[in-house]
Amino acid sequence: MPFRLILIGPPGVGKGTQAALLEEHLKVKPLSSGVIFRQEIEADTDLGQLAKSYIDRGELVPNGVTIQMMIKRLRSDDVRRNGFVLDGFPRTVRQAEALDVELQNEQVVLDRVILLSVSDEVVVRRLAGRMGCTKCGEIYHSTNKPPAREGLCDKCNSQLLVRKDDNPETIRERLRIFREETAPVAEYYRAQGLLKDVDAAGDAVDVYALCTEGLVS
Ligand code: AP5
Ligand code: MG
DSSP, rough: OOOOOOOOTTTTTTTTHHHHHEEEEEHHHEHHHHHHHHHHHTTHHHHHHHHHHHTTOOOOOOOOHHHHHHHHHHHHHHHHHHHEEEEEEOOOHHHHHHHHHHHHHHHHHEEEEEEOOOOOOHHHHHHTEEEEEEOOOOOOEEEOOOHHHBOOOOOTTTTTEEOOSHHHHHHHHHHHIEEEEEEEHHHHHHHHOOOEEEOSSSOOOHHHHHHHTTTTO
16 A cells, blocks of 8 residues: 655754655655755756755745645656655645645545654754765765765765755754744644654654554554
């Protein structure tokens, strides 16, 4: 049975890390709005140029283009067949409402929305040590998950890079926007009885077990 899941949480809480584990174990397709925007930036498309101006400041990309981009992905055959784990979308109540309309049209329902939480101190520590693979997107951490060879991806041997928005000033702004714009999205799903609160302070495997508790037998 294909699962349809959403991960909500502040920057650096581990959404991408959990999405990768969910893909590995449940075979769902991870759809990260942040990853897709960074691919558009890399390819220097019009959407990428627009997104870059917001992402570099830690602000949200406008709802209209974000919704359109994500709905296009949700309609792909792969996602329709295998289900999805959304990482970083929806991030505003307006995006959540647009997603609801799309899911109703597709006649599918969400299995679970997971709210990952940690203190700001942990966020800062996780983001300060993060490196990502420029090719396959694998996520590393200097102490929590170091690559076998410094600066190189274990999976595809490509170069690891630190994200441009992982600087103290932009992290502060991303945290502020999370509280203002995205925390209400969690409450939107809580009201629908879909939200699972997960303490994401433990290691990635323990957090995964909490995320999937009661979902798989
Ligand atoms: P996005 O790419 O989604 O960034 P984010 O929400 O700030 O989240 P991160 O990717 O920084 O963190 P994460 O939670 O994925 O953590 P990770 O697994 O990497 O969005 C970027 C920007 O794009 C936004 O600011 C916005 O401008 C724009 N955007 C995106 N979506 C949008 C939308 N819907 N609408 C409008 N604009 C949008 O983990 C972090 C580190 O911690 C890693 O090093 C990892 O190895 C380590 N780690 C993870 N879990 C654990 C653990 N349990 N224990 C120890 N270490 C851990
Ligand atoms: Mg991420």
